Amino acid sequence: MKILTIDVGLGTQDIMFYDSKESIENSPKLVMPSPTRIIADRIAESEGDLFIKGETMGGGFITKVVKEHLKDHRVLMTENAARTIRDNLDYVKSLGVEIVPSSEAEKYSDLTQIEFKDVDLDAIKSALAEFDVDPGFDYLGVAVQDHGYMEGVGDRDFRFMKIREKLDVPKGPEEFAYFGEAPSYFTRINAVLRSFNNYNTTVMDSKFASVCGATCDRYVKTLEKFIVMDIGNGHTLAAAFDGGKIVGVFEHHTRNMTPDKIDLFVNKLADGTITHEEVHEDHGHGAWSLKPIGDFEAIVATGPRRNVLEKTNFNVHYAAPAGDVMMTGPAGLIKAIRSKNG
Structure with missing residues (x-):
């Protein structure tokens, strides 16, 4: 069994490629800058109007640089990409972001293009292949933090509403994983699942993934x-x-x-x-x-x-x-x- 795992954090993305035929200590590992940092830097270095497509991902640094870019330029985003700023799209529009249908992307081909995604699978596979590691895997595991979203309910309150529902009885941390599907209110988790729906994909909230991993010590x-x-x-x-x-x-x-x-x-x-x-x-x-x-x-x-x-x-x-x-x-x-x- 081969499992490729990526824990997407605010500062880093931590990657491990596990093969059950080998000792886990010998698994290839990478600690790289987080996608949020990488894409925020790309936006900060961009000139002119931007067209941002792709999926919902971690905001953080991205929100800050998008606001800065809006001071002098137009920023157009597809709906899924815009949820990176905030799930409440009315708020995103209030910043000056123009939200456009993804079907109209070709209309904006003359603008600087940015694609949002929490996992760049091609880049990870290429990095492994450079060291003669066959990047083929049976299962894909991704961890991202997702508060969940419900209109009219604060992020913090909603997050713990769902934690209380999940933790109705004592449970092992591995029971916080989602295999192939997740409730629709987890917009970021579902973005990952949409992106890799042709793989055996498991997604966990990053905090519970770390807690689960600590129990493996x-x-x-x-x-x-x-x-x-x-x-x-x-x-x-x-x-x-x-x-x-x-x-x-x-x-x-x-x-x-x-x-x-x-x-x-x-x-x-x-x-x-x-x-x-x-x-x-x-x-x-x-x-x-x-x-x-x-x-x-x-x-x-x-x-x-x-x-x-x-x-x-x-x-x-x-x-x-x-x-x-x-x-x-x-x-x-x-x-x-x-x-x-x-």
Whole structure:
């Protein structure tokens, strides 16, 4: 079984090509600039009016440079591409973006062309082939962050509404994967599935993929009660585990996660008293707890900003599935795919 996995983050895209006939530690791996950064740079370097086509992808840096470009030039976008800025297309139009049907793309062939996509599969295959790695695979796994969208409901509230629905009972992190199809309100996840509908494609939210991958670490497999914290460039998600199942989560903006606040929210997550309202009112995304785990053995850390935990008093273990701290997302995708396909 060969599995190509791509964890698309804000700063990097982390790629692992797994072959079940080989030790996972020997899997080819790449850590490259994120598609959001790459495409934002292309827009920033462009001159004149832009026509942007393609799929919904991660916004971040792209939103900033599109707003800057609009000061002096027209920006035309297809509907799916425009949802990269925000799912509310009326808001996108209010910025000055002109939204046009994808069927009319040929009318704008004289404009500078930009294509949005979270995964450049041709580029990844070419990179592997340059090192004589046959890029053929049986399964494709992709992780992206997707808050979901419902008109009239805030992104943070909607995200935790759906997390509560999913986590109605304790569940393994691999159960947060979507195999070939996903609810329509996950616009970014569905963009990936549309792009690769001719492959056996699995998509996970990037936070849950990293949490899933952290449980593949050899030391973590020996633990009963622990908390995984994925501390990313933009967001931090903590998940409380009991017997291999997630029983509670909270999510916040990493820039707000001081050592004192980590101490507060982690202990409340462990004792089951954390509330959605207190995290949300602190400008975080929210929280949900099914039950307390009480005293726990360790915080299992992952993500590029994980070093903030060095300033806390917790017992911290840095997860390194496949022997690599950068591969928690890809490892989680592999675990999810193998749980479904053997």
